[in-house]
Amino acid sequence: MKIVAVYSSKGGVGKTATAVNLAYVASRSGQRVLLCDLDPQGAASFYYRIKPKKSFNRDRLLQGRFEHYIRATDFDGLDLLPAHFSFRNLDLALRDEKQAKKRRVLGKLLQPLAKDYDYAILDCPPNLTFLSETIVTAADCVITPVIPTTLSLLALEQLIKLLKKIDCDRRKVISFFSMVERRKTMHQQIMEKYGGYPIFLQTVIPFMAEIEKMGLSRQPVGAGGQQSPAHRAYELLWQEIRQKKLVT
């Protein structure tokens, strides 16, 4: 099982839309996928219309007894571990663990599911904390959506810095431009300046009403039709990620 974290310390860059749609695309190609909604806001769970069971919470997650809380989505081969409000203080719960041990917590928790899934795709909360260290340590690949704006780039820079600090392989970070609006000069300029860096994928995900509307349709863009341009864009994105060999 490969662990793919969709992570950025900045909010509103399209992390959840990326995680939700990549998980769908991967499962469509015959892979068994577990989407883990680690963001206490629970947007990924919302998109898949899944509520956690009443008995589920942060402690159950950390005790590793969360198999029973995984729920099937409406799509073959795609299950979801729903978010819980108590996830907001996952960091606190990790506080008492030793530094190095703490970083391995998430990987260990997911280990028992390795035979059940080909991919665990993590939708991560936007912060830069202990939890972030745990996530990047566990992940085989960290996907960071970047809106072509200065602040968003800064978040990517911070991530690289974090990896360096915890002595983690920086090559596991893959980035792509998200929510791109071609008519915005700044978007164009930033993409021209940074688009050639090897960390950036060629595929970009434009700003599309279709993706915005997922909040109403409550399903991945591809579920409404395989011809959807947004779905096609996520398919290309997944293909390009797979070509990087980090996740195959």
Next chain:
Amino acid sequence: MEPLRQLVLVFQPAMEAEPLIEQLRQHFIVEEQGRQGDIETFYDTFDWRLYRKQLLCVGVGRSRSLLSFDGTKHGMIEDLGPGLKFWWEMTPSEVRETLREIIDVRALLPMAALETDKRHYRLLNDDEKTVVRLTIRADVPVGDGAPDQLGEVMTINELRGYQEAFDSVHRLCLAYGLTPLDSDSWLAQRAFSGSPRTPLDYGDKFRVELARDSDVGTAIVQICGHLLREIEFNRQGVYDDVDTEFLHDFRIAIRRTRSLLSLLKKQLPIREGSYFRSEFKWLGGVTGKLRDIDVYLLQKEAYLAMLPSRLRPGLDGFFADLEQHRRHELKLLRRHLSSKRYRSLLSDWRTFLVADDSPLFGESSRESCRELADRTIRKRFRAFLRKGEAITDDGPDSDMHNLRIQGKKLRYLLEFFRSLYDEKFLEQFVKQLKKIQDNLGDFNDLCVQEEMLGDRLDGLGGSGRGVLLQAAALGGLLTVQAKKRGALRDQFAATYAAFSSSQNRELLASLIGSDQRPEVRAGRQ
């Protein structure tokens, strides 16, 4: 993780599905996802190789799916060519690989078909999230003599994390009056309920259940009756050239029959015995050439692999000629199988086995079968050892060949009468015998092949690159084969010594002193 549950329930006759769906609507949002009518054809090899592995190969249109007996899908291949029979005609895929291992050289034949009508439903909760999936299927078996309709069946599939919904649908269905089907094999039972074939009606190990106190005549009737059925079973497949195993099995049944006729020569009336021996010899003879060619063609890949790649094209002409030769031999064999001689032989044989006034039921056949079996097995074992001891490292190959024949006779005897003995001793002894038989069999195969390849080489004429290439390829094969044959001959002494050991002699003595398994005896009382 826990496996997901699937339940299969059947509607009682005259019970409608619609009111149940209405009841479910009181608890869930019920969405009909579509209706699908298909003809599902269930394929298997003639000897049920898939069924033995608890697998079903289901064809719908140009696709083939591999399913468990409970309908769980393992894989699917689409867009297959029409009239597909063999695994090598399929597109590379996991399904093809699984089939390759199980069906090997056998053809997939349609064994049964169902006309199905499936309705798929999703049950949603208040968030409009799917929590249970349902399918209702109605089946009509296709074929003469099949039942008109099988009761409608509902499958309920659990979705991970929604156990309560699954349980509640289950309760509602039971309360409505649906009854559970054997959820592990319901589809297999359904599939073959209207089939002219009964699953496992052919194949696997040769086994005839003889009564403990059976007399010789009755035993011959039972064993030969079984073999006759195998001959008749395979005849059409040989004639239609469905796959090479039909002829192989056909020949084995003939060989076993011949072996029994010669082993029990003294117990059979002279005139009939000699007539059937000579006629079955004829039948064995006329099927031999085609089988030889089949063996070479089946070895094509192995032959090619023996040669370095630059010599391989030399075999193209060789195999093309074999194919042509095969067509000719098949034509000849078809003629024999349709001949008066063949029909008379089988009908005379059947009459001999079943007619009330058959000499098999006369005074001379009253001897206890067990006594005869003990005696003959002991005698054959001794004969085998006598011939085996006489083989020397530099003796002629024909000695090995003769010993092989002796081994076969002994093996057939053990198989004919296996039900009279303790299974454990018998299996152990056969296992030991098989080791030496394998050595002798492989050696003989190589001799026969070498002779054929040598004849082919001698017969090459003319000049040109094609002839040169073929000669080089045949030379290459002959070299490899001769080396292998030498190695087998070298192994013989050790293999034989192991077989003729005092332990094996004692094992045979225990076997002959043994009795049927207690449960077999109990079953007959």
